[in-house]
Amino acid sequence: MSGEQTDGYAFDDGLPIEPIDPGSTVLVAGPAFSPAEAVVRSLVMGGTSVEDGSLFISTSMTSEKLLKACRRTNPSLDTTLTGIIDCSGQEPKPSEIDAEVKYVSTQSDLTGIGMKFSALYESLYADAVDGRVRTGLISLSSLAMYVDLRKLFRFAQTLAGRIDSAGGLGVFAIDPTTHDERTVNTLGQVADGRIEVREYDGDDEAIDGELRVQGLPAQPSGWQPFSLS
Template identity: 30%
Template sequence: MLEDAPLSLDGGGGGQSLLIAGPPMTGKYDLMLRLLADVGERAVLITTGDPADQIRADYAEVADVAPESVGVVDCVSKQRGGDLVQDDLVRYASSPKNVTDIGMKFTDVYEVFREMDTTVGVGVHTLSELLMYLDPQDVYQFVRVLTRQVESEGWTTVAVINSTMHDEQVLHTMYEPFDTVINTREENGARELRVRDRRQAATAWTTF
């Protein structure tokens, strides 16, 4: 799906962790879904903005899978009083303010997928929503625990952050737990990305 982009994510992704950072309307959410579809046979999505049925439908369309096969930790529907999907692959955290509860609910879904013996991509949309309520160090610790837990199975984490909502210090704190940062931008009406990891300088900007 990302043949023209400078990303080497094949097979199960080998336990990588990626953070997509960019301004609004630069394709971060779509890119997260596309990457998750590339790195795993199945997906688990932690959603801090959209309800479970919406994010399931979005991922299913990109990955060409059944929506009910997608695992979700929904952090918004309980708080909003929305309808709750009842099945084994969906868990509801109390709110985006409670990362302890989010982590516990994720572990519930994680254990279900571990039993399936399959490669999984784990998406987090978005860290910015967590940072609206929580201290950056609390979000940092949550991300470190999450990425290590996902990596222990050889799965890949793809998270999203809105780069214009936070100062440079917060952004660099959020970058630290990830192996790779993918920056996005819109230039002359085209969405572009560049890739930076710990081992090399950033790539050139590439249309995606």
């Protein structure tokens, strides 16, 4: 695979984020009860309208629950080009889920996750327009409970490298409140930039939270309100 597209990955109007260059990986950082993971889902699924592929690595949420969460903000979601690696460890149930799902029995099996990722990415790359695929990893913090930092860093670095070589977009979630500063900084080295997410404490019910982008070119400065619906 070799990504040759030059147009940046664009996002829904409610997210104050300018298009991000192909080949980039960004870290989305926010506490467990912030809308950080919802931002990751929106960044990845926002490309379905232009036939980008969407690949999720879900470490704690089943594939069924993940798609339900995506559809809460986008009821008309088209999952034709969506794939999910379900490594939640929960026994899969028969379902009519309209996305390709590959299962990994435990979050500690980084080799298995990597193999399923490669196979699923190849498939989506072949079918997506111009080979454009967005990858969401939810989350690094969950994986950190099962593997040591060195192994997790190498795994995340490998994913980011594959995404870069294919001209894709990587969006990795992390909860910085569950790690020490060294861990967050180490894992942050695999990313080209960072999107910090926090709760919104104002009165506008249309606003779901606030975010600010760091390390990426041509982005708004400071905290910006966003809406996911």
